Amino acid sequence: MIVHENYSLKNHNTFGIDVAAKYFAEVNNIEDIIQLLAEPKFKISKKLVIGVGSNILFTKDFNGLVITQTSSRISIRDDGGDHILVTAEAGVI
Numbered sequence: 001m002i003v004h005e006n007y008s009l010k011n012h013n014t015f016g017i018d019v020a021a022k023y024f025a026e027v028n029n030i031e032d033i034i035q036l037l038a039e040p041k042f043k044i045s046k047k048l049v050i051g052v053g054s055n056i057l058f059t060k061d062f063n064g065l066v067i068t069q070t071s072s073r074i075s076i077r078d079d080g081g082d083h084i085l086v087t088a089e090a091g092v093i
């Protein structure tokens with residue numbers, strides 16, 4: 001996991017607004033999240049969790065930590081014949 005500073009969010013929102021996050025991290029699993037949030041500078045930072053940015057409109061820079069999920073796991077939990085229960089992680093299209 002890499003944490004970026006002063007990172008452009010232009011490619012992380014469907015409006016293509018070029019604003020920046022003070023910190024930006026892509027996480028792939030729960031261990032990444034635990035490690036990230038254990039860092040002292042992020043304990044007091046504002047946090048924003050985003051997926052692919054299709055339901056967010058940035059209007060200014062974000063003075064905190066933006067976290068996005070890079071995993072694309074999707075699974076069928078139950079196929080009951082007349083219904084299917086699907087589990088998808090954050091950010092799955």
